[in-house]
Amino acid sequence: MVGFLEFGVRAVAIGVGATFVMDLWAIFLKRCFGTPSLDYAMVGRWLGHFPQGRFRHSSIAQADPVPGERILGWCAHYAIGITFAALLLAIWGLDWARHPTFFPAVFIGVVTVVAPFFIMQPGMGAGVAASKTPHPNIARIRSLAAHTVYGLGLYLSALFWALLT
Known part of the structure; x- marks a missing residue:
């Protein structure tokens, strides 16, 4: 039981920390280079259509809004x-x-x-690996960079908590 509790606590602490590092990266890119970030309200909108059996959209931006989509998207981002x-x-x-x-x-x-x-991208209408976006290779590189930064965040968060405990 102690191992299970430690696993859960560390997964939450490391996951939240790593996701926060990823968010800091997005803020840095937006402020320094004007690079737009993923709108988590659209993630919430996509997820909000799941209970009605709708998992795929031609364009999530044109789908009907879902109550609380922004908070749903942000919660999902951190849960993931x-x-x-x-x-x-x-x-x-x-x-x-x-x-x-x-x-x-x-x-x-x-x-x-x-x-x-x-x-996510196919479900939201962007195609497999952003193939339906105006600049697929740029979108792919941005996604790969963000997830690499998330990985760095996993390491830094784990290191922080290891030093703290």
Whole structure:
């Protein structure tokens, strides 16, 4: 039971920290380069249509708005970050969280780009790996960079919590 509790606490702490690092990266890109960030209200809108059995849209921006879509999207963003942190811990174990190393965290971060490429982007109308966007390769590079930064955030968050405990 103690291991399960530690797993959950570390997954939440590391996942929230890593997702926050990813958000800081998005703020940096927006302020310094004018690079637009993902609108999490659109993620919430996409998810908000799930209960009606609607998982795919030609354009999520043109889909009917969902009450509370912005908060739903932001909550999902952090819940997904926690879930991927839990995946990291499930593969590399709690010992990794107690003594974090760089490679597993960045590896998981890079691998997580599969989710937006093959689930979220097609479901929101952007096509597989942003193939239906005006500049697919730029969108792909941005996604890969953001998820690599998330991986760095996994490492830094785990390191922070390992030093704290």
